[in-house]
Amino acid sequence: MLSFALTDEQKQLVEMVARFVKDRIIPVAAESDEEETFPHDLYKEAFELGLVAPMIPGSYGGMGCSEIDQVLIAEELAYGCTGIQTSINCATLAAMPLMLAGDDAQKAKYLGMLTAEPTYAAYAITEPGAGSDAAGIVTRATQDGDDWVLNGQKCYITNGSWAAWYIIFATTDPTLRHKGIMAFIVDRDTPGFSVGKKEKKLGQRASDTTTLILEDVKVPKANVLAPAGHGFKLAMRTFDRTRPDIGAAACGLMRRCLDESVAYACERETFGVPIGKHQMVQRILADMAIRYEATRLLVHKAAWMIDEGDSSSLVASFSKAFGADSAMQVATDAVQVFGGAGYMREYPVEKLMRDAKILQIYEGTSQIQRMVIARRLLAAVT
Numbered sequence: 001m002l003s004f005a006l007t008d009e010q011k012q013l014v015e016m017v018a019r020f021v022k023d024r025i026i027p028v029a030a031e032s033d034e035e036e037t038f039p040h041d042l043y044k045e046a047f048e049l050g051l052v053a054p055m056i057p058g059s060y061g062g063m064g065c066s067e068i069d070q071v072l073i074a075e076e077l078a079y080g081c082t083g084i085q086t087s088i089n090c091a092t093l094a095a096m097p098l099m100l101a102g103d104d105a106q107k108a109k110y111l112g113m114l115t116a117e118p119t120y121a122a123y124a125i126t127e128p129g130a131g132s133d134a135a136g137i138v139t140r141a142t143q144d145g146d147d148w149v150l151n152g153q154k155c156y157i158t159n160g161s162w163a164a165w166y167i168i169f170a171t172t173d174p175t176l177r178h179k180g181i182m183a184f185i186v187d188r189d190t191p192g193f194s195v196g197k198k199e200k201k202l203g204q205r206a207s208d209t210t211t212l213i214l215e216d217v218k219v220p221k222a223n224v225l226a227p228a229g230h231g232f233k234l235a236m237r238t239f240d241r242t243r244p245d246i247g248a249a250a251c252g253l254m255r256r257c258l259d260e261s262v263a264y265a266c267e268r269e270t271f272g273v274p275i276g277k278h279q280m281v282q283r284i285l286a287d288m289a290i291r292y293e294a295t296r297l298l299v300h301k302a303a304w305m306i307d308e309g310d311s312s313s314l315v316a317s318f319s320k321a322f323g324a325d326s327a328m329q330v331a332t333d334a335v336q337v338f339g340g341a342g343y344m345r346e347y348p349v350e351k352l353m354r355d356a357k358i359l360q361i362y363e364g365t366s367q368i369q370r371m372v373i374a375r376r377l378l379a380a381v382t
C-alpha cells in the first residue's frame with residue numbers, strides 16, 4: 001500500500017531536529033554567515049543528538065538510520081541554515097565511500113572516529129582543472145613498494161580545514177581517465193599533506209571550503225579504498241546515495257523561504273491591504289509551495305528507493321536537479337515578495353537566495369544531472 005505518512009519515530013526525529021534548529025541554529029545563522037565562521041559548538045551538539053553521519057551502522061557505533069531518516073534530518077537542518085547543514089552533512093558524504101567500499105578494518109577505524117566523538121571528515125575529488133569532468137583529475141598516485149605516494153591539489157573541499165581524515169581520489173595515469181582513478185583514505189597528519197587557502201564565498205559562508213595540497217604524501221596499502229578502475233565508479237556510486245540529501249537541503253531552504261514570505265505577505269501593506277491580498281503575490285506564494293512539495297516527493301521517493309536497495313536510480317538525480325533549480329527560483333521569489341527589504345541583509349531572504357545557488361553546483365551541476373539523466377534515457381541508442 002502506498003503511504004506518505006511518517007512513522008511515530010520519524011515524527012519524533014523531525015520534532016527533535018526542528019527544536020535544535022529553532023533554538024540553536026537559527027539564532028546564530030546570520031552571524032555565522034556574516035563572519036564566515038562555523039559554529040563548532042553546534043557540531044558537537046549535533047553529534048550528541050546523533051545527527052552527524054546518522055546512517056553509519058550500529059556495528060561501527062552509528063545510529064544506522066535509513067535514507068528516509070537521513071533526508072528528514074537534512075531538510076530540518078537546512079531550514080535553519082544550509083551552510084551549517086552542508087558542513088554537518090559532509091560527514092555523510094565522506095563516510096559514504098567507506099560504507100560502500102571499505103573493508104572491515106577501514107570502517108572500524110574511520111567510521112569509528114566519526115561515531116566516537118565530534119570529528120570532521122571530507123570528500124575530495126574536485127581539482128582546479130577537473131570538476132564536472134571528474135575523470136580528468138590529475139592528482140597522481142604512484143606505487144612505492146606496498147605504499148602509494150600522492151601528489152597534486154584539490155580545491156573547493158567542504159570542511160577541508162578541520163577534517164581528521166579525507167577521501168582523496170587520485171589517478172595512476174591521467175591519460176587513462178576514469179580507468180586510472182583510485183580512492184584513498186588520508187589522515188590529516190600525514191607528512192606532505194596540508195590545507196591551502198580558505199575560499200570566500202557568495203553563500204553558505206558558515207561552511208568551510210578549502211584547497212588541499214598533497215606533496216609526496218605516503219599512504220599505506222591499508223588505506224587504499226578503491227584500486228585503479230574502481231575509484232571513479234565509487235565516486236559516482238557515492239553521489240547516487242548522497243544527491244537526495246541535496247534535494248532535501250533544497251526542501252528545507254524552500255520551506256524557510258515560504259514561511260518567511262507568507263509571514264511578510266500578511267504583515268506588509270500596500271494600497272491599503274496586506275500584499276498577500278494581491279493576486280500576483282498569491283501566485284508567487286502558490287508556486288513556491290508547489291515547488292517545495294514536488295521536490296519533497298522526489299526526495300522521499302529517491303530515499304525510499306535507496307532504502308529498498310535501488311541506489312542507482314535516476315530519481316536521485318531528478319531530486320537533486322529539480323530541487324536545486326526550484327530552490328534557486330523559490331529563493332529569488334522570496335526576495336521578490338519582500339521587495340526592497342528582501343535585498344537587505346537585515347532580512348533573512350537575501351541569505352537564502354545566496355545560499356540556494358550552490359545547490360545547483362556542488363555534487364554535480366544542474367547540467368551534469370541532466371547529462372546523467374539523458375545518457376540513461378538514450379542508453380539504447382548511444
Ligand SMILES: Cc1cc2nc3c(=O)[nH]c(=O)nc-3n(C[C@H](O)[C@H](O)[C@H](O)COP(=O)(O)OP(=O)(O)OC[C@H]3O[C@@H](n4cnc5c(N)ncnc54)[C@H](O)[C@@H]3O)c2cc1C
Nearest residue numbers: 123124125126130131132156157158361362363364365367
Ligand atoms: C561551496 C562548494 C563546496 C564544494 N564542496 C566540494 C567537496 O566537498 N568535495 C569536492 O570534491 N568538490 C566540492 N565542490 C566542487 C564542486 O563539486 C564543483 O565545483 C562542481 O562539480 C563543478 O565543477 P567546476 O567548478 O569545475 O565547474 P566546471 O566543470 O568548470 O563547469 C562550469 C560550467 O560548465 C558546465 N558544464 C561543464 N561540463 C558540461 C557538459 N558536459 N555539458 C553541459 N554543461 C557543462 C557546468 O554545468 C557549469 O555550469 C564544492 C564546490 C563549492 C563551490
